[in-house]
Amino acid sequence: MVTPNVDFAREIADAGGAEVKMCFQCGTCTASCPSGRQTSYRVRKLMRQAQLGLKEQIFEGEDLWDCTTCYACEERCPRTVPIVDIIIALRNMAVAEGHMYEDHKKTAQSLYSIGHTVSINDKVREQRKALGLSAEPPTVIANPAAMAQLKKILAAAGFDKIVE
Amino acid sequence: MAKYAFFLGCIAPLRYPGIEKSTRVVCESLGIELVDLTDASCCPAPGVIRAFSRKAWLAAAARNLALAEKMELDIVTICNGCFGSLFDAAHELNNNPENLAEVNEILAEIGMEYKGTTEVRHFAEVLYNDIGIEKLKASITNPLDYKVATFYGCHFLKPSKYKAIDNPEDAHVLDDLVEATGAQSMPRMQKMMCCGAGGGVRSALGDVAMKLTKQNLDNMVEGGAEYIVDICPFCHLQFDTGEGELGFKLPVLHLSQLYGIAMGMNAKDLGLDAHKVPVTL
Structure with missing residues (x-):
């Protein structure tokens, strides 16, 4: 017998995920999910696991990361549960406990070091120049002082611990 | 004349600069003035970075919004x-003083403040709402x-x-x-489906x-x-880089590139040579 973990539901809400108890398990989400059509990911099941506070099951499986955040489920939810916010909150909680794919860590490190999620290279610089654009876009990538500022606020928000 | 702060993001300027270029040229010829949002960063990405830390995501996004606010655009x-x-x-942030105050505590560390006045628009919707179909046709x-599969993606319309x-x-x-360019939009099943790339997937x-x-590609081909x-x-990257492996060869155009072609832009200026799937005009 599983006992609902009320504290876990509250943690989700505090992490920006709103009320997971609003879900009444109709399954419209699962039926709408393009990722679930290709994988074992089931939105309804994830919402139930969240309601019951089955933290290990949620954090240790792949399902939580199969969501593309397409909002198909949320658009059709008859209870208007902010499903994507709940998934984002669950992911935040999982990451805080060290559950993170290496490739995701690389994306995070890229933001933290150059301010963008993809790198720049000479091929791109040449393509840009051939188009009459500046070799580097006029973003933080071209201004170390602005990059330092971005890094400072990311660290202030705790992002430095995620990229470690 | 409409005037906006031009937010570049990551994939366009760093992987498909032709999208950036054609947006600049198309907007100029339609009388939309784009001013570079200098020193902006990644938005940051809603499905990955936000999934790691909502707080860091919101702080970095607020910085981008504050840069535009300072330009009054x-x-x-x-x-x-x-x-x-x-x-x-x-x-x-714009509708919640509590969230705004919290994010401003972080922005204060770099001497910035966001007042909550910046509005965010999408190029496609600016063309549709600011310029209008009749003027675009002209x-x-x-x-x-072209027989086109229109690809809306997810975060343009949702939530x-x-x-x-x-x-x-x-x-x-x-x-x-x-x-409006003369091209034909072909119907297909699951038209509003995700490309698959989002959310860190x-x-x-x-x-x-x-x-x-x-x-998606099967549905597009079936629809003609x-x-x-x-x-x-x-989405552009996902299709353009994925088609080869999957055995498809539908050229992938960003809306700005389609308009570039339809407005007589030089093919070289559209940056189509950076595409994996060859584009012949």
Whole structure:
């Protein structure tokens, strides 16, 4: 017998995920999910696991990361549960406990070091120049002082611990 | 003359600079003035970075919004991811003094403040709402006869409770924009489906992303499409880099590139040579 973990539901809400108890398990989400059509990911099941506070099951499986955040489920939810916010909150909680794919860590490190999620290279610089654009876009990538500022606020928000 | 702060994001300037270039040229000829949002960063990405830390995501997004606010301009994006992040962040901050105060505590560390006044727009919706279909039709000098699969992506229209742009189950804005060039929008099953790339799925679980991409491509071909027109460089990347492996060869054009062609832009200026799937005009 599983006992609902009320504290876990509250943690989700505090992490920006709103009320997971609003879900009444109709399954419209699962039926709408393009990722679930290709994988074992089931939105309804994830919402139930969240309601019951089955933290290990949620954090240790792949399902939580199969969501593309397409909002198909949320658009059709008859209870208007902010499903994507709940998934984002669950992911935040999982990451805080060290559950993170290496490739995701690389994306995070890229933001933290150059301010963008993809790198720049000479091929791109040449393509840009051939188009009459500046070799580097006029973003933080071209201004170390602005990059330092971005890094400072990311660290202030705790992002430095995620990229470690 | 409409004037916006031009938010570049990551994939367009760093992988498909032709999208950036054609947006600049198309906007100029339509009388939309784009001012570079200098020193901006990644939006940051709504499905990955926000999934790691909502707090860091909101702080970095607020910095981007504050840069535009300082210029007294609203933001225009050419990417659904950037639009999703910045629109959502603006929604959270512009209507909620508590959230705003919290994020300003972080911004204060670098001497910045966000007052909560920046609005966030998407290039496609700016064309549709600011310029309008009739004026767009009049700007076409090279009418196109392409059979197009319009690709809306996800974060342009959803969550629709905040974004009142179009019906996310049966949208028409992009189809109208494509057809204004003379091209034909072909019908297909699951038209509003995700490309597969979002939410960090492309980077960590690439095979899952590709399965969604293939489903989309099968539907497009079955519907008779010969080109894909997107409004998001990330969807653009997913299709353009995925098609070879999946055995498809539909040229992938961002809406700005389609308009570039239809307005008689030089093919070289559209940056189509950076595409993996060859584009012949």
